[in-house]
Amino acid sequence: xxxxxxxxxxxxxxxxxxxxxxxxxxxxxxxxxxxxxxxxxxxxxxxxxxxxxxxxxxxxxxxxxxxxxxxxxxxxxxx
Numbered sequence: 491x492x493x494x495x496x497x498x499x500x501x502x503x504x505x506x507x508x509x510x511x512x513x514x515x516x517x518x519x520x521x522x523x524x525x526x527x528x529x530x531x532x533x534x535x536x537x538x539x540x541x542x543x544x545x546x547x548x549x550x551x552x553x554x555x556x557x558x559x560x561x562x563x564x565x566x567x568x569x
Contacts, residue, residue, distance in 0.1 A: 493544045501537045505530060 508529055515525045555563075 493548065494541060497537050497541050497544070501533065504533055508533070 508526065512522045512526045512529075515522045
């Protein structure tokens with residue numbers, strides 16, 4: 491969830507940056523609204539790919555332990 495939150499904040503900041511400069515596309519004879527839609531979709535897809543990568547990376551590092559191992563580790567920490 492922390493990864494999603496972080497990537498979402500970055501995405502919103504990037505979208506704001508895109509929104510601020512999209513009007514310049516009109517000088518290049520391009521429809522700013524269509525360009526905004528195209529680029530924002532591309533940015534969203536990139537964010538989803540980053541999310542997939544980060545989640546898979548995090549989950550691959552998870553260590554599942556048996557209840558006995560957890561109790562043993564807790565006892566060691568108390569000492």
